[in-house]
Amino acid sequence: MPNVYDVTDWSIPGSSVTCYTDLGAIINNMIADIKVQQPTQASKPGAVIYIPPGDYSLKTRVVVDISYLCIKGSGHGFTSSSIRYNSGSTTGWAEIWPGGSHVRVENTDGNAEAFIVTRTGNPRLSGIEFENFCLDGVSFTSTQNSYTNGKVGIRFASDTDSARISGMGMVYLEHGLVANNVDAMSVTDNFIAECGNCIELTGAGQATKVTNNEIGAGFHGYSIFAEGHLGLLVAQNNIFPRGKDSVHFKNCSLSSITGNRMHAFYPGMITLEGTCPENLISGNHLYRQPETYGPFQSSNNGLDDLFGLIQINGSNNSVIGNHVSFNVAAGSITPSGSTPTMILVKSGDGNYLASNHFTASVSVKTVVLDGSTTNTHVLDSGTAAQLQAYSTSYGFRATP
Amino acid sequence: MPNVYDVTDWSIPGSSVTCYTDLGAIINNMIADIKVQQPTQASKPGAVIYIPPGDYSLKTRVVVDISYLCIKGSGHGFTSSSIRYNSGSTTGWAEIWPGGSHVRVENTDGNAEAFIVTRTGNPRLSGIEFENFCLDGVSFTSTQNSYTNGKVGIRFASDTDSARISGMGMVYLEHGLVANNVDAMSVTDNFIAECGNCIELTGAGQATKVTNNEIGAGFHGYSIFAEGHLGLLVAQNNIFPRGKDSVHFKNCSLSSITGNRMHAFYPGMITLEGTCPENLISGNHLYRQPETYGPFQSSNNGLDDLFGLIQINGSNNSVIGNHVSFNVAAGSITPSGSTPTMILVKSGDGNYLASNHFTASVSVKTVVLDGSTTNTHVLDSGTAAQLQAYSTSYGFRATP
């Protein structure tokens, strides 16, 4: 079948490498073949590379420098490596590794990435798809609970348009997906967990969506990070611990964080850092409790309870109709004796907070307004006693 | 291709069974083969079992006791069996059965399930995927409108993690998907309708999502049921009639019902039963009208109009920004002459209802507070006359 490649049915002339010994070298050779088969500018439809279920080792970074390449497997293959590594003896276990179309990221080429998407010249790369296989970083260093090993699952390095990441599994990578300067990327229905960082949208971009995923990063990394984005839609994700943040925007504008469920062990669940104007945070469920798992109880993201579960930097944002549950014993609050902050408006003019509901195990400030803030509107988001306003420029209506 | 199985290309040594005569026996034999092919703990990636479009009979229950098994077809194959069975003669019809990768659930082995996922020992099963095929219960007993036949499409019986159900069609089963003690399951983009019950998440679990599905159960069954779940995200589903409930939570906490469209023929569209604290119900569209289809007009879920379209049991829940349309003629209200209840807060402290909009064909109580409730906040969710408070412990602000 033309333009359909199977990694288990490919060899490199003069080489003994197989998909099992170095999947990366095999796929790079396939991409070279695609270029040979599609020599003319007027007909470059790309190809599909299929990775059947199996255990593969990737030792050479794959360089995707053609548009329309679809790399797909038949199984996201996620299992918890964290539970295994923290379980003591596993000699009696049925299986010990992730599976499905299971790619062990074991670069020996000096590169961090399993896959890098990059090309110079025009046009930018378009229509690249990663679907339904497993990228497994295998182990962390120097301890299995460090969430560091320098490994990256997929990096988009040059500008791209209309890429799609769906049905993937990623585990035990320091960085799952790093996408620089992407437009209109779709990241949907993936399982990206037990990674140092899960999804990082760097540089700038617009009209991307991160939707309908299961996500949970390490204690010092981002579950979802976005920088310089406009019109990003982060919706309907189930974001579980840990994660330094559940969702972190840096200098993003006109974007949405909507209808997500978030569960965290530290303050700083949603952070709008730098200059973040005109974003919408609505219909989310936020739950903060202390770390529940012994091996990680000595770790955290370094933030104290005055940071805010939500912290806003920027103007004219909307925080509407969110539910916030805070369940931390008084003795575990930091700084000791302080009253925890649920939403901190740290800077900006004209922010609007309405119909947010808070329930807490201790007395909290539902909304804190920094002295620098102006013209904030706080409606039905707590009692007068729950508002801490260091500014005098605001409108307030207490929840009746 | 290693680890890729095709049910139409498999036979059992010494047996005349085929995928057409007993798909279950064939798949069980494949699973046995996978175990033989993957004998060592260190390499068990699983496999994909492909079911091409076709009509298959399943007579033996499939037991999935390996991780990372992906069972997939090429067609959800849903058609309305209810319309056909209630249509009189169909001799002139082009086709009469569901199709696609069409599995008739016709167990002769004494088991209820077409598929059961279960294993003892460690670790729990992970990464199992069901995708894009049709599970058809064929007929109900003793009448086609009973929605009972004892059949179960897929049952997860032992603990699992990160399973995925997507693109499936299910029809005419008494229970479509029953999942016990699942964590982080993804149930997305399925068509599960004309089943006694569609999706039942039993036991306990966390971080599961039920998103982006088309769903509609029988008159005495659940469209979506969840028990003992934490952090469940039920979002963006189109839930049509009938269904005893659209979404029913029993002893669930910290979960979300967000952005769904629900259409029902009876009271009790969203029920939080037992002890259900700190859940978020937001951005949903609820429409209640009387049964429209003759054959079912004598059936209902047994609840009267005082039960509430939404009934809350538990504390600190949020009901924010929902639209409720009630369109029942005065003469059809039960108990006769009563004023229907839209939202009943039946128990609990600190529930928060804000910005809900109600439109009704008769005079209604938009919010009723049971005498046992305390500290409820009702904001912009009807007029003073539309509030019925049997408690004195509440805050209220009428819609201006």
Next chain:
Amino acid sequence: MPNVYDVTDWSIPGSSVTCYTDLGAIINNMIADIKVQQPTQASKPGAVIYIPPGDYSLKTRVVVDISYLCIKGSGHGFTSSSIRYNSGSTTGWAEIWPGGSHVRVENTDGNAEAFIVTRTGNPRLSGIEFENFCLDGVSFTSTQNSYTNGKVGIRFASDTDSARISGMGMVYLEHGLVANNVDAMSVTDNFIAECGNCIELTGAGQATKVTNNEIGAGFHGYSIFAEGHLGLLVAQNNIFPRGKDSVHFKNCSLSSITGNRMHAFYPGMITLEGTCPENLISGNHLYRQPETYGPFQSSNNGLDDLFGLIQINGSNNSVIGNHVSFNVAAGSITPSGSTPTMILVKSGDGNYLASNHFTASVSVKTVVLDGSTTNTHVLDSGTAAQLQAYSTSYGFRATP
């Protein structure tokens, strides 16, 4: 493999046509073969037709008149043809056309459609799926920026149930998807852009969902249009410019527009036309700015800034928790010197607008009530000065 067809491995007896010279003739011949293979009413499971990555020309319209047909590729193949056509010389470009499973719509049969789904008699067609291939209209006439060429990607012409459109790419068609009288259709995770119109649901229908898509139409066409629908769920789409409207409902009821991100260059982003009762518009992010791209700065949708970014015609609708950003220089407002309208309630009784937040570059009216409107409720959606009420029948509470 039974019922599995590959377009690259099929020929028509006595004909030299191939999938590359006329994909439509090939698929029609396959459908004819499916009918021969599945002659009896009791066993018509349908089939899957696979389109591998490649460049195909479609010259004959495909008529899908069997249920359960799944047509799928391995690549949505979208790239921006608009950028290319407006870029001057592309001689140095790596590639110039869309790709993936890339179907050029080049009918020579006098028909507008690449695919039409239609059948007479009973039952209506069910369970048809289009998945993960590219429909490319190639060019517009008479200029590449006209967004007109008469071409239609897929038209559903007779009643259907439970169809699914997912993972598709569509580009440079005057009409991408036109679906008449569909019930319970799922349109999810598609990339439909640079089409005159993207998604048009005509006639009537119920329980359909349009979710999780990337969408952007031409300047005079609809990104999402729906007519006569009940219980339609339009959710979690990233709808970018241009598009005459982002979402346009005509005579639709009891439907939802929830959690979408919308970006537009003209007024009229969400329009409820005709008689549209009891719909929910919630949790959306709307951003309006002037056209940013030179080649289109002389084009627009013909509406002025008094039309409303949201215009409501009909009763008992809910507009809750939306964020609206308006960024147009004073000198570019039309009619010149007027105060732009954000939400216009043009007709109807009992509409409910709550917790909407507006930020604007100029002084605006956040809500305008037509003189014909009655009993509108406007809560926390602007100041008293930002309300323009030509009616006296309304309730109002200013944002504090």
